[in-house]
Amino acid sequence: xxxxxxxxxxxxxxIGLNLRSVVGRAYPRVIGANREPSxxxxxxxxxxxxxxxxxxxxxxxxxxxxxxxxxxAEIAVVQANTHALxxxxxxxxTMVAFWLNVLWSMASQLYWEKEIGNLQxxxxxxxxxxxxxxxxxxxxxxxxxxxALSTLVAGVLVFGVVFQVADPLALVAVFxxxxxxxxxxxxxxxxxxxxxxxxxxxxxALLEEPIFFSSGxxxxxxxxxxxxxxxxxxxxxxxxxxxxxxxxAIRQLTLGSTAFGGRYWLxxxxxxxxxxxxxxxxxxxxxxxxxxxxxxxxxxxxxxTSRHQ
Amino acid sequence: MxxxxxxxxxxxxxxWEMDSNWTEPxxxxxYSIVKPVASAFILVLMYFIFVVIGQFRPExxxxxxSYMYIGNAFFIFVASTxxxxxxxIQSDREWYQTIRYVYISPISYYVYIxxxxxxxxxxxxxxxxxxxxxxxxxLDVQIAFGLEDLPLxxxxxxxxxxxxxxxxxxxxGISFLTAKHTHGLAEGIPGIFYVFCGVLFPLSVLxxxxxxxxxxxxxxxxxxxTRRLLAPAAAIDTTLTGYSDxxxxxxxxxxxxxxxxxxxLIFKTGEHLARKAGKIDMTTSx
Numbered sequence: 099x100x101x102x103x104x105x106x107x108x109x110x111x112x113i114g115l116n117l118r119s120v121v122g123r124a125y126p127r128v129i130g131a132n133r134e135p136s137x138x139x140x141x142x143x144x145x146x147x148x149x150x151x152x153x154x155x156x157x158x159x160x161x162x163x164x165x166x167x168x169x170x171a172e173i174a175v176v177q178a179n180t181h182a183l184x185x186x187x188x189x190x191x192t193m194v195a196f197w198l199n200v201l202w203s204m205a206s207q208l209y210w211e212k213e214i215g216n217l218q219x220x221x222x223x224x225x226x227x228x229x230x231x232x233x234x235x236x237x238x239x240x241x242x243x244x245x246a247l248s249t250l251v252a253g254v255l256v257f258g259v260v261f262q263v264a265d266p267l268a269l270v271a272v273f274x275x276x277x278x279x280x281x282x283x284x285x286x287x288x289x290x291x292x293x294x295x296x297x298x299x300x301x302x303a304l305l306e307e308p309i310f311f312s313s314g315x316x317x318x319x320x321x322x323x324x325x326x327x328x329x330x331x332x333x334x335x336x337x338x339x340x341x342x343x344x345x346x347a348i349r350q351l352t353l354g355s356t357a358f359g360g361r362y363w364l365x366x367x368x369x370x371x372x373x374x375x376x377x378x379x380x381x382x383x384x385x386x387x388x389x390x391x392x393x394x395x396x397x398x399x400x401x402x403t404s405r406h407q
Numbered sequence: 408m409x410x411x412x413x414x415x416x417x418x419x420x421x422x423w424e425m426d427s428n429w430t431e432p433x434x435x436x437x438y439s440i441v442k443p444v445a446s447a448f449i450l451v452l453m454y455f456i457f458v459v460i461g462q463f464r465p466e467x468x469x470x471x472x473s474y475m476y477i478g479n480a481f482f483i484f485v486a487s488t489x490x491x492x493x494x495x496i497q498s499d500r501e502w503y504q505t506i507r508y509v510y511i512s513p514i515s516y517y518v519y520i521x522x523x524x525x526x527x528x529x530x531x532x533x534x535x536x537x538x539x540x541x542x543x544x545x546l547d548v549q550i551a552f553g554l555e556d557l558p559l560x561x562x563x564x565x566x567x568x569x570x571x572x573x574x575x576x577x578x579x580g581i582s583f584l585t586a587k588h589t590h591g592l593a594e595g596i597p598g599i600f601y602v603f604c605g606v607l608f609p610l611s612v613l614x615x616x617x618x619x620x621x622x623x624x625x626x627x628x629x630x631x632x633t634r635r636l637l638a639p640a641a642a643i644d645t646t647l648t649g650y651s652d653x654x655x656x657x658x659x660x661x662x663x664x665x666x667x668x669x670x671x672l673i674f675k676t677g678e679h680l681a682r683k684a685g686k687i688d689m690t691t692s693x
Contacts, residue, residue, distance in 0.1 A: 130691075140592060144592070144595020144599075147595060147598030147599050147601065147602050148595070148601055149598075151601040151602045151607055154607070154608050155607050156453070157608075157612055158471065158609070158612040159454070159468065160457075162467075162468065162471055163457075163461055163467075166467065175461075180457075183456070214501075214504070300430070300438060307442050307443075307446040307449065308445040311445045311446075311448045311452065315449075316449055316453055317449075317452050317453050318456060321452060321459065324455075324459050362460065
């Protein structure tokens with residue numbers, strides 16, 4: 099056995115190599131973003147306006163409702179509900195940032211890399227492909243956190259949203275498990291998008307508004323259950339996207355489970371956290387298999403480097 | 408002039424092919440419907456949740472809901488037209504990497520972008536009609552449109568889209584110089600109009616400092632006249648009742664001309680600076 103073979107099969111070496119790959123792939127997203135300051139404006143500040151529009155919708159409804167009331171107690175209830183709905187929008191807007199990043203910078207990324215000619219370089223490199231996807235995910239999470247944070251800060255400072263966090267540890271756990279599950283889904287999509295070729299771009303575009311709707315990014319998702327059989331079907335389908343359960347749990351942990359009379363939550367936080375862990379594991383395993391299958395298929399059919407297909 | 412027309416036609420055909428030939432026609436039609444309908448459903452659910460949680464009577468909010476729904480339907484034009492124009496430079500530059508070939512060909516790149524945007528406007532028109540019909544048929548959106556209003560409606564529509572194209576070209580001029588910010592722009596710039604132009608809620612809901620901003624954007628008047636023509640019964644204080652239909656049309660005409668001039672200026676400046684800095688065919692892959 100040659101010294102090169104010994105070195106390559108050494109576990110410690112392989113772990114180090116893959117960790118370096120993660121750092122190496124995350125690097126351009128973290129550092130590249132910092133070298134392009136206009137990114138903060140375009141990706142951090144401009145999207146806040148879309149969220150502001152949804153906030154003003156609830157404000158408009160709230161004002162319209164209050165205009166018809168005279169009882170101070172009823173007015174207070176409407177105000178509390180309106181504030182909780184605005185907080186719902188702000189939290190949803192935070193998650194929108196991560197979902198868009200998963201779609202456009204994770205799921206579409208391998209296809210994008212193929213189009214610009216980087217994919218063959220990745221395939222020739224000696225690291226595990228999952229390390230490559232892991233690096234993309236870590237870098238993407240960092241990039242997106244800036245936007246997510248700016249949404250949260252704007253929510254608190256501009257829209258006066260108040261969060262009541264009774265269990266910060268559970269909140270952190272739910273948040274990170276949601277991110278792992280979301281990016282696991284993105285890693286799985288990354289391989290599938292390679293298979294689907296040009297349809298990938300359109301699929302990503304298609305997974306924006308319909309997912310914002312089915313996952314309840316701008317309203318408590320359990321409200322879908324009140325909308326009849328079709329609403330329940332949409333809510334159940336939407337629950338396969340980790341953002342749905344993650345948002346519902348985060349909203350319970352930051353608004354209090356008694357918000358909206360405690361009637362508009364999907365499941366308890368513990369159950370949602372357990373389901374999210376399951377989804378995270380499932381998507382990471384599926385991503386691993388999808389990547390291996392796609393690589394084999396693309397090599398066999400000779401389409402790994404074929405562009406614009 | 409014939410060169411411009413030929414460029415426009417060819418670019419429009421190219422745009423249509425790029426938008427639609429990735430799949431079967433029926434799937435493309437479905438795709439074109441699902442996005443706007445889902446977007447409308449987000450608003451429907453927001454309205455529904457508010458009414459259910461507060462245990463209000465839905466009829467008390469019907470006028471506000473119709474206002475919001477119609478505004479949202481016509482906002483499809485804003486998002487599609489803006490995206491259709493400014494994304495051309497970035498997709499040709501970063502994705503297809505063909506900008507250098509198109510750019511050096513003997514055509515007007517400005518007209519080429521307009522042509523590419525045309526297919527997006529055509530698809531958007533289809534989506535707007537579907538959304539409005541769906542709303543009127545299934546969601547009790549109050550639409551009352553008389554044929555006598557058709558000329559005024561078409562005139563305002565053409566002028567509104569003209570303003571949008573000009574704004575899109577302005578953004579295109581800027582994107583000559585920026586990195587791959589297509590999605591930030593696609594989300595953010597329409598977001599400005601979403602908030603300030605009274606698309607989903609009357610301007611009176613905005614803080615007092617923000618209302619003059621809305622009144623200074625021509626699209627605010629376009630949305631207002633469109634709603635006056637489609638839902639005349641909706642008694643909502645839009646803060647624009649002092650403007651007659653004719654005054655709004657004139658304002659849109661003047662805005663179209665002004666924004667066209669501005670778009671040429673910004674486009675040429677961006678193009679000049681990008682050439683000077685060697686950025687015409689740069690790629691920025693993170």
